Amino acid sequence: MGQAARAITHKCGVRSAWTTLPDPQAAASALAEAIGSMALAQLVVFFSPTYPADDLARALAARFPGAPLAACSSAGEISPDGGLDRGLVAIAFPQKGFRIVSTLVRDLSAFDAEQTAASVSALRCRLAGEQAAEGGRFALTLIDGLADAEEQVVSAIDRALAGVPLVGGSAGDDLSFRRTALIYDGEVATDAAIVMICDTDFPVETFKTDNFEPTEVKFVVTASDDGARTVRELNAEPAAAEYAMAVGLDPRNLTPMSFASHPLVVRVGGEYFCRSIRRLNADGSLSFFCAIDRGLVLTLARPKDIVEVTRAELERLEASLGGVDLIIGFDCVLRRLDAEIRQKRRTISSLYRQYGVIGFETYGEQYRSMHLNQTFTGVAIGFAESAP
Template sequence: MNAVERQQLNTYGPAVTYGGSDHTNAATAAQELYQTLAMANPACVLFFCCVDYDRNELSRTLAELFGDIPVLGCTTAGEISPLGLSPGSITGFCLSADHFVVETTILQNLATFSEQVAYDTVKSMLHRLERRAIAPVAHNSFALSLLDGMSISEELVLSALNEALSGIPLVGGSAGDNLHFRDTHVYYDKQFYSNAAVIILVNTLCPFTVLSGHHLVAEREKMVVTKADPEKRIAHELNAEPAALEYCRVMDISLDELSSTSYALHPLSVQVGDNYFARSVQQVNDDLSLTFFCAIDTGIVLTKMRDGGLVEEFENRMEQVVSEIGEPQLIIGYDCIHRRIEAEGKGIYSELSDLYQRYKVVGFNTYGEHSDAMHVNHTFTGVVIGESCEFSA
């Protein structure tokens, strides 16, 4: 980004600032991010960064620049900046303390996760939020989550958080690492963590709405998971056949074609009532089993899905949101990596990027999206913050 672009990104409303940098040097990128997020009375900063940055250098520079301002973030599978889809960058936003009250915490060592500890932690956060709130907490608050995308802990963590939040909406995303599947981190209190979850409670005077949805349409073909390792999210067999072979047969592709692109273009889902929740394949293994991004278990029925119009669905959804709360001054966006790969594969990447820029989306491509107690794939999930904030002195 040049100086003119950074100036254009700086502020769209009194409650938030946002921006970013695509500089490859971690210290320089952090400095450029800091410049675009400058605010007189900040409540907190959230950032999303490319995994290629030197984490130690990035962490050290962010700590020096932002000082005691709470800064939270994660590594990604691609960033969404105010310029649209921006892989290989750092992007973020700052919330004003005049319009937002924020409480934050980190849950470490998810390998020994305790539902009771998580529940008690969130309840304590809510008590602190209620003492400082600038609007009624029950109807004017939302929660954000950032989890290590390789922790295989999302379902357990989200269930505990959702119960403790007692109806306050929760949205978030699982950290990525550009499809390397080995090096995902969250950031809290001036350092990066693996195997951890960052939780953020936000109380605000601004109108907002949460959203989570996809563009996929169910086909008739189904597969039953007949052998699985749920702890590792691995399906060994589908319809009593090696999982990869049966997936290829149903999707009418060859084993040699299996890749992140083929998984993105040939999605699966689980039906719950009248709703379909995507279950994306992460990778094929040497024994022809399939590892998934989300929970998988023996007996689950998977439905073949087809594209229902990625760009059109998002545009229609946003037109409805605008009619309800007006033009957004910020959308905190958690966008599945398979949506970006699908857009690339179908030649609609620029259209999708332009839409995200138009609606002021700041966020990242995830290894899974969080919606209340649900861990899902192939969705755009987020919080839309409207412009017409009331000011309280």
């Protein structure tokens, strides 16, 4: 049946609400009741693909008339009470202490980098006169996770942000890879991205963390369909067979769990970033969550303890900000699968509750100019020295 909405009011004034009611109208009504009457600078919602996007868009527009809305489907929702089983989570930013502007970038399949950069630059200029003396700025992106355009989009947006730190996530659909959806001010959009820029009176810090380290095993991409993010050959051998041999598995038995346990990474500027495999194809090729070009050198990685690595990053944020009020987090769905394999999901969920993480499980994560996989990114909001 699901539960009526629960809510938390954070010290910065942000109100987080969540529900697992299955009917879109009932769920939207429950969220509205839980959030209550407040002047909204922005409402951000992450929702299970079990909710029809068109129905949910109408329901949210009816229950939050006139409120700026940005939403996306997910591969799992993260509430302050832990992960949800097919639900909705909402982040209600009040006008007091937060100034937020946003835009919708359409037609990613025919992406125009210059037009997008100009649009984001204009967006940033709308906040030009609003300098937060004791706070900070950050940008959030929600991107269609099946448009295969994140690298281009994030690069153009980051360039136009002129130093404003960016984090975000790629919309998911519970690993079915059929259709993801965004909702922007009542409109359902695919092949699109939402960009939000926030100026706040509270201290903020963006972050990223992962739990893998490189091994000595290398693969060279020797044949690929670059536009489709599909690798046909690794080391001049069929891709799935070569990868499976390296990790000690039968190529016929490769699953998302296999890919989560044995990630591939690429070295950029002296640092390693994950390039996760999305699926095994019938012809023995491998499709990825990120762009993969011929000639790229991939390194097999081994996981580190996901709990200890994540705890260390959250403790660092707490020390840096002098306390964490809440965290808006974008967590790769493959991290969840890896945590389940290693029986660490309950501990990770407890850690997220401790630090007030709210967000969703993604098909990819954005951090500044990079599109990443198998990573936890986000923005932590701290405590102001005096209330605004």
